[in-house]
Amino acid sequence: MIGQSLERTGSIRFIVFFIILHLSIYSLPINARSNEHASFPPRGWNSYDSFCWTISEAEFLQSAEIISKRLLPHGYQIQYVVVDYLWYRKKVEGAYVDSLGYDVIDEWGRMHPDPARWPSSRGGKGFTQVAEKVHGMGLKFGIHVMGGISTQAYNANTLVMDSVKGGAYEELGRQWRAKDIGMKEKACVWMSHGFMSVNTKLGAGKAFLRSLYRQYAEWGVDFIKHDCVFGADSNIEEITFVSEVLKELDRPVLYSISPGASVTPTMAKEVSQLVNMYRITGDDWDTWKDVVAHFDISRDMSASSMIGARGLQGKSWPDLDMLPLGWLTDPGSNFGPHRACNLNMEEQKTQMTLWSIAKSPLMFGGDVRKLDDATYNLITNPTLLEINSYSSNNKEFPYITATRVSRNMHKSHPHHPTANNISTKHAFGLTSCKEPKANTWSIVDKNRGQICWNQYSSEKPEKNFCLYNRKALLASDEEMKHNQLYQGKLHLQTNDKAESCLGASSKQKLTSKDYSRGALSPCKLDANQMWELHSNGTLENSYSGLCAVLNPVKAEASSNGVRSWIATGRRGEIYVAFFNLNPLKTTISAKISDIAKALQNKQNIQGASCKSHEIWSGKDFGPTKDSVSIQVESHGPALFILRCSHA
Template sequence: MRSSPPFRNRGVAAGLACVLLSGLAYAAPASAASPPPAPLARGAQAPAMGDGLALTPPMGFNNWNSTHCRPEFNEAMVKGIADIFVSKGLKEVGYEYVNLDDCWALPQRDADGKLVADPVRFPNGIKAVADYVHSKGLKFGIYTSAGTKTCDRIGFPGGLGHEYSDARQFADWGVDYLKYDNCFNQGVDAKKRYTTMRDALRATGRPIVFSICEWGENKPWEWASDVGHLWRTTGDINDSWGSTLAIMKKNLPLHAYAKPGNWNDPDMLEVGNGGMTDTEYRTQFSMWSIMAAPLLIGSDLRKADEKTFEILGNREVVAVDQDPLGRQGEVISSEAGRWVVAKEMADGSRAVALFNESDRPQRIATTATDVGLPQARGYRMRDLWQHTDAATAGTVAATVPAHGTVLVRLWADRDWKSYPPALEAGQTDAWFTEAGVPAEVSTTVTNLGRQKAESVSVDLTGPAGWTVVATSRTVSEVLPAGRTLRTTWRVTAPAGTRPDVYGLTLTVAHRSPGGVRVVREQPVSAGVVVLPPPGVSFLSDSSWLSATNGWGPVEKDFSVGEAASGDGGPLTIGGTRYTKGLGVHAPSAVEYYLGGECFSFSAKVGLDDETGARGTAAFEVWADGRRVAATGVLTNALPAQHLSAVVAGAETIRLVVTDGGDGMSYDHADWADATLDC
């Protein structure tokens, strides 16, 4: 069974293990070797590539996230993607590379040591595919590994020891971009392996963007700026919120290393693959852009819906990523999952992301001066998803949906009076309601500008069948600067509505002093809940409010297994099997509604046996945002640990598993026999 992260991320240890099992030995030819670069002085950066390539983060497509090595990865798919880049306008937006990933070759080289394209997948050969891509005005990329084999289970030929020959083949085929992976690397120094391929690519005389994919294991941001144009900072991403969040957090602190020609690479986009919500996909696209990350589409665009194209084709967000100044956004604050990230732009403006890590809406705020703009009487603020302009006195604030991101661009603008005042709208807090039982909720609209807003009105609408009735005023003839219109509502979900989080829409309309009518929709949410049953009950028999997982979905009564739902085995810790519980993969968080009706929680926790001797994790129990119980860092060598907590009076309980500090690797964790006493 393949353990997550997938086999292609196992690195040096896996490569050595496979070689030992096969009885093979490897020695790099002397002609292929080059001395490792001299170490840099502490705190110094290596010089940039200086070849004029990748002056902005590369944009394009890579098939791996959507196809892996399945048969649909073939010549027809690659040509189809190139066609879609043109027909859907993605080429005009800036996407240019159409890249192959693993499994394009036959498992063996030919008699001359050359790579051979799989004749079933690519019956006309690689050059014919590259020529087709070029005929569309696009560029073509290919993949191999800085080892004896590539990362797929079959293990196609890698480039170690064949760098100059392979680079020559790639150049002859018309390759414009090389992704160079890290499997079966035989323990050869990473700098040496990647520098050799750099030199081989340069020797061809063809301009080829060089993507270093060694998963951040050797901190390439510290040494690779004169070796590659971009370098992976993390292991492989997967199509889940937990994976996206974990990777984002690893990449954000590396802002100092990004610059034109050199980019931190947190892996490809998952937008459109179906494992996350549109809100989460907009967050990935927003955060990758403000981090100046490569934008490589990872979904099969032949099957994509219009929402996917809308996200990928947002020119204003792409402009943040492609800004020629080449800065990566810096974290301004991140308290309680409320992230503010700001990026300096070439025209002196700031792109600002208000990102909500948590599972419920939160108000996130900053100021123009906090993000680096000079003091001014007023500022122009443009919402890059709503495509609207407004004027603010300096506050940038929004109620951001769970896992959502508000992305704005901010200028110190002497013409700020020509824009309508910015109105911040949202709910004062998340709310819960039982189906058929009215819930009292409130919303606010606050004027962040310096001018008054006139004829302000609000309206709240819910899903079909919901009843929403205002119980206080919904109109303000004049809303002065800094003032708030607060409205209360009685919201009722129909009887029989299944437990889940549901979206509602708060519509705010107003007229600016210049007579401009402005209408804006703000998403809000409500959780439909069911009280836990009285007595002692298993959590896995109840519906959670929210669940995030580092790899694959959270599983009920089974281990997490792999990326697919239901692919785990029995919950097993230290050789003991459990029939009830939750299987997760760190980092993970699962939240349940208690409604103040429960007294205590209990579980037996530990690393599942399916990962062998690998993995670490720490377990935490949170009640209403307060940690009430925790373990230390656990390993597979430990038996199940008993973990209990008092949760009397709490509205919610949140079960959290962290990765133990060693990254998201094989951290299959079990909440066995997890029960509530209510």
């Protein structure tokens, strides 16, 4: 009897303890209780916008220390500091972004930090000491890597390392080398002298990649930015295998992929579960056209429920690229920060507001050693950081009206954003071959090798868009080798006499505004310009595995450029962001009833009275059941916090 009583008492105590423990855990901030990767959009700093590839260890650690002291206390709970590309390149005369022969590689063809710029790496230490110092500052350490294997390692024909058994990788009775796994015909399009894909169908190709990422983990790397593997440079096989390797590691590593030009929601769904961040645009730089280029793609990702979708051992986030604010350098530069951001403050606020409400990772790119107050206050704005981490139901909100303020006499011109003047121009683009709109090519003239964008396509251009298969002019050894490699593939020109051929992407890193431009370039014998026409009407590229499409370019009249986003806050508040993309001041309005419908009863505000605060002007607006409205500066945003209640 006494034993049963003690047993019951012990059980009750255990239940009470469990309840208290459960409640205490769930009273913690989300990031304190969750072990999953990228619970929130990742935040931090990347060296590219300010240093390009030239940053040194001293400059990096100085920047990390400033970030630890100035940004970490301002809502940057998990802060990554990332060394961008070419940390292995010697900074000497003749070395530049696409040069060959200036890299530091080991006997296994793996990249190592340039010891002249990264002195703590001497003796094969890699980034070990840098990572330890960064961790000691309360930060996490990241690096940029290129896809595949370097051309330098391929030319040296280095051995492939077996990181599981140790020593050289052996299979089928022999040791494997770089030339066995490198795919020279699949060189990185924008760094063709630097890197090429590896054959992941081979055990040796997989062994090489595994040796790379195990080494990065041994160095203490927490964040990998993997370049030239996504978008127009898509390499789903390598992404898939690297994702598997990262799962095998005994320490968590956040996985980010880029560059992201030509990305569609279908392509995003194919990679989102494999990664934690994926670029959905080309390189973003400090131009207004680049900022504007992010609105459509961020809208499409939200509409496809890609924001915070399941990712690698956690969540994944569509990435709008680094924030090029503050003190910067230039793309492809051989020297560090030297100029101020070209965006005016209204344009900078628009960029930061969109990045935040679209829940993009916030990776600042400016030189933190020269961080002015205006930029600092912008990137640490508590409302924007709150929205970026904790808001939900984030989506573009199209039900707005706008009244343009004319330069002449300040006359008003009402318009609705759906009443824009639409151009019928088309631009070449790439998409997943699974997209229905890719099935729209057909042979028109077999004798001339003519194929055309199908006349029955719903996105038919004004004039027929046709291409012609290029005929070999000379039976050279190079042509014969090429014909064997790409037997049955098409080399497409704009007409049967031209020497400009259709390629999968530009020969340089693309910015957000021009990812679909100039797919034509001088004809060369490489996979980027090889195509295969399938029986289902898809035209597949041999380099990326993506399919060619013609996309209509909806060229809006500049005066009609108004956009809006909405989201709900964790405390019941509602966020409404207006964006004025045209060159004149514009009054933008939204009805409370339309906001209620768009939220689909996630917030019960139908018929409620709402008070609002606009953060950029600092103005409070009294109770209203009708609408929110404000005059927005040219290229600027407005951001309302609505708190609604029923009387």
